[in-house]
Amino acid sequence: MATVSRENIGLLNDKITVTLSKEDYLPAFEQSLKKYAKTANIPGFRKGMVPTSMVKKMYGSSVFTDEVLRSVEKELNNYMTQEKLDIFAQPLPLDNDARQLDMNNPADYSFAFEVGLKPVIDINPSNISVVRHKVQVTDEMIDAEVERLQTRHGKMTEPEEVNSEDIVLNVTFVETDAEGNEIEGGINKGNSVLVKYFAEAFRSQVMGKKKDDSIQLTLNEAFDEKEREWIQSDLGLKDDATAGDKHFKLNISKVGLVEKAEMTEDFFTAAYPGRNVVNEDDLRKAVREDLQAHFDAQSRNQLHDQIYHALVDHTHIDFPEAFLKRWMEKGGEEPKTAEQAEQEYPSFANSLKWSLISQQLMQQHNVQVEPQEIKDFAKQQIMGYMGVQSLDEAPWLDSYADSMLKDQKFIENTYYQLQTTKIFGILEGQVNVQEDTVTPEQLAAMQHNHAH
Structure with a gap:
């Protein structure tokens, strides 16, 4: 009859040893051989008429090993269920060598496993103190959001020239040398930029520009730090320490301006459909x-x-x-x-x-x-x-x-x-x-x- 023993080998770490006698696995082994004999396809024999001795010779070793290991697993799982062991993951085998198994000399076999036991946890939420950080919505926040909604639901127009900081430019950044000559194989990347994103001191160079005009610039002079980081990242220069000093020709392909939506019923419905605004x-x-x-x-x-x-x-x-x-x-x-x-x-x-x-x-x-x-x-x-x-x-x-x-x-x-x-x-x-x-x-x- 199978026996299972358990010993502690470390913090929340136990060793479980399963010992089988011949009686624990031999009946299942013999039964499996008979099943193989009924289903095996071996040249020279009709299906179901293969002698058990031949099946044993051909497949016996692997069937024997399978049945022994299956019996071990069954005993191990039954033990853990009975003892209600709450373990991490699965048991790990400890120095178990299946080569010791010999169907010609069946014997008592021992297999050892180690398990990690889950700890008991003491949780007391009443000892926890936290802060709920509240934001009070102000009229200024509402004003800004209303303006954003008006812009979102506004109409796109194409002014002849740049005459407002709210204008959006469709541009292409073309890398050049200091004299404005395009660098072969250099950066050539499209983007959209609000005029207000340019550094304040640089915006005068943008005002009055039209579609198909160009502006020569370096990133350091054209953009303040926050916007420059965004532009550099988009150009693939995020980690380039010299990116700010690179020269570009900014080719303008479109001048666009959103005319904000007026406070009409159509706007209210578009901004908040189904909300009875x-x-x-x-x-x-x-x-x-x-x-x-x-x-x-x-x-x-x-x-x-x-x-x-x-x-x-x-x-x-x-x-x-x-x-x-x-x-x-x-x-x-x-x-x-x-x-x-x-x-x-x-x-x-x-x-x-x-x-x-x-x-x-x-x-x-x-x-x-x-x-x-x-x-x-x-x-x-x-x-x-x-x-x-x-x-x-x-x-x-x-x-x-x-x-x-x-x-x-x-x-x-x-x-x-x-x-x-x-x-x-x-x-x-x-x-x-x-x-x-x-x-x-x-x-x-x-x-x-x-x-x-």
Whole structure:
């Protein structure tokens, strides 16, 4: 009869040894040989009439090994189930040599495995203090957004010459030498540039220019730092320390100006379809609501990030480090060297830490994600991509969402996203939250630290 023993070999690291007697695997081995005899195709014998002795001679060694290992796996899994072992990944074999197996001399065999045990975690959200950073929408913000909407829904015109800082130029940057001669093989790249993006001291050289005119410039003289970085990146010069001193001929292919939309019913409907916006007061109210919703969403993301770091940075979790490094070397999809495992372990452990914390929180609060929630999420994504305001506008949406749900990766990613959102929603009500007021710029800067 099979026996299973277990001993501790390190922090959260146990060795499990499965010992089989002949009686544990020989009956299954003999049965498998008989099945092979019934199905084997061997020249000179009718199917099902192959002698068992011949099957044993031809296939016996591999069948014997398979049955022994299958019996070991069965005993190991039964033991872990009975003992309710919560382990990382899969058991790793310890110096097990299948070459010891000999069907001609069946014997008792022992196979050893090591397992990494998941730790017990103590999570107390009531000890976490965070700050909800609020942005108050001002009239100036509303004014700027209304102007942006007027521009977005305005009419494009083509003035004869540059006479406003709001004009958009379609241009081509052609690299030249200091005398203005085009460099063979140099940069030749199209772009669109607002006149107001040019450095203030340089704009006078742009004013009065017409379609098909050219301007000779260097990036340093034509653009201030922020705009210059954007231009350099677009030209493929992001990491070139000398880029600002390069010479270019700026060829103007189009002079365009958007005439802002007037405050008419057509504009209100175009800006906010389906929102019953019929006058300027309604428009400003809708803008205020949307801006506040946008800032509140950013604020909530930042709050969740604080909670995430409080949990990950301040929850003590022990790991079976030696086991996990060996598993990274041998048990993953892509085997690693010992040096690679050592180098990658800190980030791996940090990710594993959040995985354990989130799993425990899901179990504690019975967090579930239903299939309909995933489908609804898919619909919302499509509506966002297509600019659809309501389901009534898109009767095709249901079938389109069904096609997205055939993508297993999309389902997994959406499941995780919805699951995480629910966890943080629960934690919001359990942590200590204080509030302060910040500017949109301050809140936006905080988003760069968002990590989960």
